[in-house]
């Protein structure tokens with residue numbers, strides 16, 4: 001109903017370059033560009049920050065777009081793959097429990113992943129804003145996340161689904177595997193992860209579509225083009 005009021009161009013979204021905020025008894029406080037933008041977005045959305053999920057198969061650009069969207073909206077990028085890899089590197093009990101599943105391209109056990117995500121979100125300064133990347137990725141996880149989110153008034157405003165054809169996915173991941181040290185980025189494992197995604201994560205599209213928060217984006221083209229497509233849709237949201 002209000003969406004037309006929020007449909008602005010990216011340029012209009014930029015805060016004034018030299019804004020400052022006079023505080024009582026002090027001279028003006030200078031804000032960094034990031035702080036100005038966060039303040040601007042908070043005012044625009046009545047004190048709320050974006051809470052979103054990036055939903056896409058391996059190689060679709062979740063990590064890249066997640067970081068860019070989080071920076072644009074001044075929120076945290078929380079990638080469960082990164083959180084798990086960090087646990088593995090630090091040889092924590094969580095890492096030790098997850099490493100075998102990850103190397104095979106299987107999903108790590110739900111309670112481990114849920115605990116990592118909840119810990120990260122609970123540590124955010126209110127009003128918590130985030131781009132989740134990689135969680136939820138099963139219906140069971142989505143139901144748990146919804147129950148937790150409802151209890152803490154932190155459910156998603158938007159779920160961004162990136163659509164990329166399968167042949168491009170395999171190509172992108174195998175290429176990434178050549179330059180990164182991710183042991184799970186091989187042709188064999190990526191196919192397994194893509195099929196697992198189709199089986200366990202694609203049903204989430206309908207789950208979020210029926211809640212009216214699904215945003216479907218064409219994930220092909222340059223990184224910048226995809227970011228602009230996402231941004232145009234997110235800019236049109238009325239965060240509640």
Ligand code: ADP
Pocket residue numbers: 057058059080081082084101102103105106107108109110113133134135136137141184193
């Ligand atoms: P990709 O989406 O490219 O497979 P991620 O970095 O998101 O890569 O995940 C890497 C691995 O971490 C997955 O293959 C899986 O083993 C584990 N993982 C990440 N998120 C989850 C999750 N929500 N539930 C279970 N396992 C997960």
